[in-house]
Amino acid sequence: MLRHEVGLPNHSGITLPQAPDVGTAPSHTPSPAIARHEILVVSKMSRFERERLAMNLSDDALVERYNALGESGLRILAAHLHHQEALATCARELSQEQISSLEGLDSPEVCSRFKIIIALGGDDFFKLVSHRIKGSLPILGVNSDPSSSVGALLPITIEQLPDALQRLARGDYRVEPWAKISLRVDGVERGSAINDIVLGKRDFRLTSRHELEYRGQKVTQRSSGILISTGVGSTGWYASAGLYLGDHDRSFPKTARFARFELREPPVAFSEVNGTRTPHLPPLVEGTLCEGETLRITSLNDDEGLASRDSLDSIPFPRGSVAEISIDPNPCHVLIPGGVS
Numbered sequence: 001m002l003r004h005e006v007g008l009p010n011h012s013g014i015t016l017p018q019a020p021d022v023g024t025a026p027s028h029t030p031s032p033a034i035a036r037h038e039i040l041v042v043s044k045m046s047r048f049e050r051e052r053l054a055m056n057l058s059d060d061a062l063v064e065r066y067n068a069l070g071e072s073g074l075r076i077l078a079a080h081l082h083h084q085e086a087l088a089t090c091a092r093e094l095s096q097e098q099i100s101s102l103e104g105l106d107s108p109e110v111c112s113r114f115k116i117i118i119a120l121g122g123d124d125f126f127k128l129v130s131h132r133i134k135g136s137l138p139i140l141g142v143n144s145d146p147s148s149s150v151g152a153l154l155p156i157t158i159e160q161l162p163d164a165l166q167r168l169a170r171g172d173y174r175v176e177p178w179a180k181i182s183l184r185v186d187g188v189e190r191g192s193a194i195n196d197i198v199l200g201k202r203d204f205r206l207t208s209r210h211e212l213e214y215r216g217q218k219v220t221q222r223s224s225g226i227l228i229s230t231g232v233g234s235t236g237w238y239a240s241a242g243l244y245l246g247d248h249d250r251s252f253p254k255t256a257r258f259a260r261f262e263l264r265e266p267p268v269a270f271s272e273v274n275g276t277r278t279p280h281l282p283p284l285v286e287g288t289l290c291e292g293e294t295l296r297i298t299s300l301n302d303d304e305g306l307a308s309r310d311s312l313d314s315i316p317f318p319r320g321s322v323a324e325i326s327i328d329p330n331p332c333h334v335l336i337p338g339g340v341s
Contacts, residue, residue: 030171030172031171031173031174031175032115033168033169033170033171034115034116034168034169034171034173036093036094036165036169037094037095037098038114038115039094039098039114039115039116039117039165039168040098040104040113040116040117040118041090041094041098041099041118041120042100042104042105042117042118042119042129043083043087043090043099043100043101043120043121043144044083044102044120044121044122044125044128045101046080046083046084047076047080048077049080059077062077063076063077079145079147079148082145082147082148083121083144083145085158086142086144086145086158087099087144089158089161089162090118090120090161093162093165094165102125102128102129102132105117105129105133105134110134110137111134111135111137115137115138116137116138116139116140116335117129117133117137117139117140118139118141118142119140119142119154120142120144121143121144121149122143122144122145122148122149122150122151122154123141123151123153123154124310124312126139126141126153127193127194127195127310128312130180130194131192131193131194131309131310131312136330137333138175138333138335139332139333139334139335140155140156140164140334140335140336141153141154141155141156141334142158142161142164143156143157143158144158145158146158146159152235152236153232155334155335155336155337155340156337160337163339167337167339168335170338172337172338172339173335173336173337173338174336174338175333175334175335175336176254176255176333176334176336177332177333178194178230178231178232178254178331178332178333178334179230179231179232179255179256179257179258179327179328180193180194180230180327180328180330180331180332181193181197181228181230181259181325181327181328182327182328183197183307183309183315183323183324183325184323184324184326185315185317185321185322185323185324186321186322187322190307190309190315191309192330193230194230194232194233194310194332195229195230195232195233195236195237195310195311196228196229196230196233196236196237196238196310196311197228197307197308197309197310197325198225198226198227198228198237198264198307198308198311199225199226199297199299199305199306199307199317199323200223200301200305200306201224201225201301201304201305201306202304202306202314203304204224204225206304207223207224208222208223208224208225208226208301208305209221209222209299209300209301210226210298210299211297211298212226212284212295212296212297213295213296214284214287214295215293217283219282219283219284220300221266221284222266222282223263223264223267224265225263225264226262226263226264226297227241227261227262227263227264228259228260228261228289229260229261229262230254230256231251231252231253231255231256232254234250234251234252234260235251237311238250238260238262239251241262241264241265242286244265244266244268245262245285245286254334255331257291257327258288258289258290258291258327259288259289259325259327260286260287260289261287261289261295261325262285262286263282263284263286266281266282266285268280268281289325289326289327290327291329293326293327294324294325294326295325295326296322296323296324297324298320298321298322298323299320299321299322299323300319301318301319302318302319303316303318304318305317305319307323
């Protein structure tokens, strides 16, 4: 029994491949109806609840502790209470038996008993669920507290859940295959990322070094790290980290079956002619990773190198380690209720 327990410009002097055409989104057709008993809600644990349990403190004592550390204890408590209200809404609309913690996804009965997973929380929790989910179960992201979470990956808020459940029961929804990228380090599978993978130095103050192998080319590079992004992540860190490439729109669709990579803060040389300074970037500062291709990166860092998926984990990537990044053949199936663009 499952219960809740608490075509892009070339800036580097090389010919870069054009991103593949992702085509036109298919027209919306009726989907199989999803009954309420076929839905499992996987809920985050709020920071307040997690730290209260870990420190064995009362609500008042924990609020005072936050205040003493220069944080707003009342704001953190309010976010916790908003999430508890969201859980209560789920229990009213579904049942308490259909609310689980993240660990509930490890139960063998999940894939056989439920047709969809609701990830109740914020963007980071949605990413965690996408890492943990087994098979091709669709995920519906629900923002439990819009006042404190942007919810860029979450199509609806908790206030919209009752209407969304009615739409699911009528088959009024679509499922989008959001691409993921997989990471292998020294021959060991380390899972996939729905947003991005970054490799670099644990201490961001220090220069990161690696050897990059891409489409028959091999170069040694220096930067603050290398970032590989899916379409999901292309409007976030990837966009801001690549501003040195120009301020044009470099985003691409969440369903695109390719990824893009870029160096973060590479060294830039300048030449000057008649008072005009021209920047010159090193080779392969960016590129496209298509299905069937592998981006191979060998660490030239010391023992403090790391790799991270969606900025949610920290995988050792010391000198001599080899990371291989490719398009995951199994996308994340994201459910979008009717009426949501």
